[in-house]
Amino acid sequence: MNLARRIRSWPVWMLMGLVVVVLLTIGTTRDDGPRTQSERIDAISKRVACPTCDGESVYVSRASAAESIRNQIARDVAAGALTDDEIIGNIAGAFQARVLLVPRATGLDALVWVLPIAVGVCAVAGLAAAFRRWRLQQGAVPSDDDRALVEELLAGGRIDDDEEVL
């Protein structure tokens, strides 16, 4: 086995995987320091819609209603008695759920969470089924269509392909 192949051998891949896992573990478990009050206000503001704006969050909007809600959030954060969710809950109570930028996972609103997952699962399942069907088809005798396609390609020679050639 030459040196290049030895370097790329499976123990080296395992080592690389181990390094990646260790680095990810360090990076995700260590404390990144306390947020400033301003950053906590920003984080909450990003989850609340400005009630008088065109779909903007309180964080983005410069409208007076957004400013008023930001001030309320700032007061709540400064008081330090409520969690982020409680602060948002209070605002939602005052303005109704239409100020929530994250739809709830109940009732009709849950569809917005369920449908993408369902579509994703169906797409992956469809892809897997297609690959399975193609695998089963392999080894079949080429049809006339297959032969015609190859003839066409060979005769035309119009495929302009600049893909990798090693």
Place this chain on the structure above:
Amino acid sequence: MLGVTGVAGPLGRAALLVGLVGAVFGLVSAVTGTRQSDPKVLRLVPRFAWLTGIASLGAFVCMEWAMITRDFSLAYVQKVGSWSTPALYNFTAVWSALEGSILLWLMVLTFLTVGIAVKYRAKLDDPMVGWALATMFFVGVFFFVLTLGPANPFAAGPAGVLDGPGPNPLLQNHVLVVFHPPILYLGYVGFTVPFAFAIGALVTGRVGEGWLLETRRWALMSWGFLTFGIILGSWWSYEVLGWGGVWAWDPVENASFIPWLTGTAYIHSVLVQERRGMLRVWNLSLLVSTFSLTILGTFLTRSGVLNSVHAFSDGQIGPFLLTFFAVIVLASVVLIGWRGDLLRSPGTIDSPLSREGAFLANNVLFGVFAFVVLLGTVFPLIVEALQDRQLVVGEPFFDRLGVPVGLTLLFLMCVAPVLPWRKASGELLSQRLFWPAWGGTLALLVSVVVGATGIAPLLTFFLGGFAGGAALRQLALATRRQGLRGLVGRANGGMVVHIGVILIAVALAASNSFTRSQELTLKLDTPIEWGGHTFELVGFSREEDDRQTRISARVEVDGTERAPAVTKYLKMGNNIGTPSVLTTLTKDIYVTLEPPVKMDSGTAKIKVFVKPMIVWIWVGGAMMAVGTVLAMFPGRRRKPTDPVSAPVPEAAAP
């Protein structure tokens, strides 16, 4: 001057009418000439194309003239014109609201029709070209009707109006208003061309690969313009809106992003059809989706059904756009169904571990991503229709669902460039992925060393390094073999685009996850330290004219004077913040002046954002644009009979 005001309206309406007649005759002559194979009739088609192009240009010039001369006899000028608007923003005011933006759309569309008629003037007797031109004229007829009906920019306004409010304040304080909308429209409208050829292929039954070859550069060019337009829009948003972000998942932003997603899927999967003759229905569906989504997006954001910070609401245009969308989708589905037998692909994909397998997975992800964005955009409409209550779906929703999809796409960008066509062996993958994977590991190590935290950003940095390594490997091999020519062609230009995408992904992950922000109340000549930077208020300045009052706080940031401002547009009454952005290679210091500003108090409240790596979003965008241009040049030709892209000699070696 007074002698020439008032003529723009009648002239503009006349130009649009002439254009409509030209488009109708163009459509009729393209259809009849193609059906009867009559060269005399077909020779008329380019002339009608020119007529529509000249007519739409004439209408556009009339609109500009009306704006320049402040012709307040027109309702549109009353809406967006003003004597106090500076010349540049007065010029761009033409596309600052619904009617003018549709006029701009129409002009781009007719110019593209002229472009096709000129490019294929020697092939007009080819039925596919004939039907493609007929489709372009059909779309043109629709937009001429719009501009003469519900989106008429030349409609007369109430008498006696002598001045107007001018364009939206956000559209008159940054030069990008000149570039962003036209470039975005070039992309948006540009997808009409491949769509038209797809229709031509379906009608003629020539659903092989010929139409793809004819349109691949059009598709790539449209995609490039759309990409560049979206990036410019993000830059504009960052520089103008004052909230420190580049993307807010606003419905109008989404309306441009959804066709971009399906268009991106198409420019990948089309390679599979060209190489393997497969995915014909899928590619046609993607093109139809991309084009129809541009119409649906226009409906959603221009009809008033959805609120957006930059939507132009108008109650009349909605039914027209929705009907046109339905016609496009229905006609396309019927045509695809009609040609179902011809569209069946004879080949199979041998293995998921192949270039075509990766493209297919990429398409599934882009499709799911497009669905997520579309669903999030229209879901408030669904809830309102079913339960008569208002709901907003915002950034947190899109981030939660978009991040996993984005990370998976990044993973595919690591693997796909090294995969050969048909099938890859484990040995081959081990050989080709080894150094790119170590590149990712190194990127992760650096990220952890500099203090990055959180699973999503760390995975982005790892996969970004990995994918960057894979792209650089491809470019290194190509340039070693072909010199600078190894940078052109779809595969190599595509790798430059990939590097641009990676830079954007990494920069977005860094800026979204590690931005620090703080509100500071500054007193005159009293420096404050925060986040390793010094901020000192050294004074105020006030500028006033008949359009605006602008108050700037002169703030020294680490000794460099910056001037965040608040501008009050007198006719609108809005306060618009203008941030000051100090850009370096590693971070931006973004400072906004928070209203109310009381100059005599000697204090100013500012908000400071320290945003890492933002500049790399714009660098990445530029690389995507450059890569797209490189991809449009013809690359190295190869024999179509080559079984795989790599003969894998090492794998076979003992």
